[in-house]
Amino acid sequence: MTTTARITWGAASARRLQRQFLASSARTGTPVADVVGAMLAAHAQVLSAAEVSVGIRSAEGVTRADVRAALWPGTAGAAGPPAAPGSSPATLVKTYGPRGTVHLLPAHDLPLWSAALTAVPAGTSPFPPAAQLTEEQARQVVAAIGDALDGTFLTIDELGEEVVARTGPWAGDLVMPAFQDMWPRWRQVVHRAGHAGALCFGPNRGRKVTYTRPPHFTPVTAREGLRALVRRYLHAYGPATPQHFAKWLAAPAGWAVRLYTELSAAGEIEEVDFEGAPAWVAAGDTVFPDEPARGVRLLPYFDAYVIAAQPRELLFPGAAHRRALAGGQAGNFPVLLVDGVAAGVWHQRRRGRRTTITVEPLGRLTARQERQLAAQADRVAAVLEAEAELVVGEVTVGPHA
Template sequence: MPAPAVDRQRVLAHRAVAHDLVAPGTGDVVLGVGLQDYPPGRSARPALSLRTGPGRPRGDLALVHGVRGALHLHRADDLALLRGALHVADGRDWSRQTMATFGDELAGAGITFAAALDEVAAAMATVTADGTPRTKGEVSGAISSAVDHRLAPWCESCGAAHVHDVLFRLATLHAGLTVQVDPALPSRFRYAGSSDGTRAATDESRAELVRRFLAAFGPAKPAHLAGWLGLRPAAARRWWDLVAGELRPVRVADAELWVHADDLDRVVDAPPARGVRLLPAYDPLTELADRELLAPDADRRRKIWQAVANPGVIWADGEIVGVWRGRTRKDGLTVTLDPFEPMSPAQRQALEPDLEVFRAAAGTTTATLAPA
């Protein structure tokens, strides 16, 4: 049976529904993959509130270093699964963008990445056992001399030997550490022990994480999974193969992409997306590798995804139609809009409920929309 053809607009419409952007929902799909939080404390919780509505109960949540070592907001009940999936054995599985050459260097020295994770995590658990929250510098300073020196190479920019940054971040997850953000000074977050570091079975955890990835970001292909996980293509393909028998192909333009069988009808029959939203920087909708599908125009892609400090995006009827940045001064938040095309008064008015979410997150008394 030939793969059904699905146009780009239908793919975007399906993702909008899955992400609870068309109508308030549970946020379960995005929580299943985690919501990236950057700057710390500023993006993940607003992104979740935009999907669920303010004040909806969501259960216990935890801010941890998840995929790629980046900070993500997850359900606390999912941390054992996340540890199981991200207990990577071979440092050579990490992409150069994620790990540079460090994973290869460990493998060349005969050290598995899993062993490195376990050693650093054990040291972290010992240091934080007294329950006192500690900054990254404090944890790093306490453990770097206590682990194999090959795990803590000399860092020219810091002028010190310390545990490799990505190894450090991933190890915090395995040590059972979560991140506590100071709203007044989010860059100075602290680590605190909040769980026992239980780890679920690796293959089962990876299979489930791939299913969740496809629920949030499908239709997709293994290369997209590799980009999201920060793995080399061959390593991501091994994860993909764990669920390959559950997937179905679709044709999007000239590409063969894949969805989970449970989602095939939802993709093929997705109704047009409607609505206008403000989404934060690093929102789950934009954190996939298929940027060309999300924004076919190269100039617009350069505005959406920048080398550092991505802006938020303006979303309308399934499309990213502009970007925005916020600035907090005294008691007021100003959101400066930079739409790709002129916005109607009705569209600007439709952004007011989302503006209120960002005002509450910023802790200001007022919030205004301003043109670029």
């Protein structure tokens, strides 16, 4: 007779923080790509937030410059002109990841991510039938994007011209309402091109975003990719239910339940008791710390920990649920994390070489926690290559400000 392991929230939090380099930073010399791999991707819609997410987990001395060097080696960085791609291999790629949003991914994990993300069932198109791409047209556009970007950096307008030239005028029809404007039909599958390995982001050209093609790779099979992604997700954020996995991936819950059932029957994941309810971990991965999480961390917008760690009502207890979430959605406020749970919000404003970090705790901090908070503010500023000015008080800006 097997005994189901019983896991507490405190034990789960402590292990998650350890595995994401939030309990203690990565050792000196650990590549930033390995840090991103431990996070299972870093949300990068706002690149500076991703740089903080990665930097605070990395060894002392790692800054945003190290993240950009991993993304675009041989370039002047996100603010300068791009050099020719391929001068040296990138170890990070900025592309479309889970939930169809922009993430940093380790370059060596692209075969896994591509296979898994393209296997997630697509939702219903928000566009009327006359505006949609057929499946054949979508395949043509993705192939055209990859061909156009191979070995070069292009802005969105330059890329659009190349796509239309390679496919046909139908790809350029202005049928997509977007930001009080109309976008061409082909842009419906930009995220799909990212998932397929045909597109990723390059460094900005002045104020303009550029795109390029990541290094060529052969995806693993869809089954291999999904199996590996579930196991990695559970390694980083388990115990977790299929509903938690579906929410993190923006996938149908029923599909995730079937996937978990298949992996459980194959002995690749196993059920545990997590705070009195069934959840899953990777098979055999049932060792958890005896001591709960301790310490203070400042996590930026859409940090991987606050997005993926579940159940959310335990991560954002009491007043944190009202203050640190926006309509129940995590990530819109940078979070003060105390002993593994959300305990406040913060905001930073850069002026020249100085960044003012305003932190609003939701409870009283001990003297030790205040010292840790000051050290965290210094660390965030150092990642951003700035000097910190810490202010403890009310954060007056709204979500995602």
